[in-house]
């Protein structure tokens with residue numbers, strides 16, 4: 001049997017169309033148009049590409065967006081002052097500061113400076129804490145995107161054993177908390193594994209659902225999963241490919257071709273979790289404009 005491929009690209013497009021319909025209705029009724037702010041420091045090519053995508057997606061959905069670009073030599077006080085302005089700008093519903101930041105700027109200080117009510121990335125400890133306690137919160141984009149995929153493909157999670165591979169603050173840790181929480185998607189028994197886990201294969205072989213977020217290409221191989229497992233691949237690894245136009249291609253954390261025959265559901269890379277993250281950010285921004293969380 002071949003796995004059902006979870007088409008994140010199509011799903012993200014559907015969600016964006018739903019958002020556009022809602023914004024069209026808001027506009028007709030003279031309501032508040034969702035407005036996302038974004039701060040981009042320096043010229044990191046990956047960040048440039050992510051931000052372009054976020055701004056374009058805002059346009060597609062009828063959201064307002066404001067992009068503030070600053071050179072890499074901006075001082076931390078100058079950046080904090082921009083954040084204060086965005087915190088106080090009543091028209092801006094939510095904003096993000098694209099990471100990574102230059103080495104002379106402390107990301108933790110920057111994250112803490114963002115008003116949690118406008119933290120549509122869900123990176124502020126107040127939002128992380130609210131999420132952990134099951135209080136309404138802005139959920140970080142990738143975990144939120146994963147939940148949305150599970151929901152829209154009606155994948156059963158209750159009582160299932162979920163093995164998360166990777167313990168990052170923006171994926172592994174929060175998705176472990178969310179999937180072990182009450183409700184749907186949730187009610188999973190979660191094992192959070194990482195680089196120091198012993199006998200990882202023993203753990204993954206017991207998994208009904210695997211969330212691979214470790215950042216190593218083809219790390220999860222077919223012998224590591226059980227028949228019928230649900231595979232969510234969060235990895236976006238650039239691997240050299242001389243035949244590709246850019247000289248590289250994107251690979252996930254799982255050996256996709258080998259797992260296709262064994263899994264029940266699987267996300268491709270590209271076109272899986274990636275496109276869902278921008279859709280999540282827009283959902284958070286709409287919720288911010290409707291004051292649904294705070």
Ligand code: GUN
Pocket residue numbers: 096097098099100121141
């Ligand atoms: N850099 C990589 N992913 C993200 C994200 O989701 N938000 C922000 N602000 N920066 C990032």
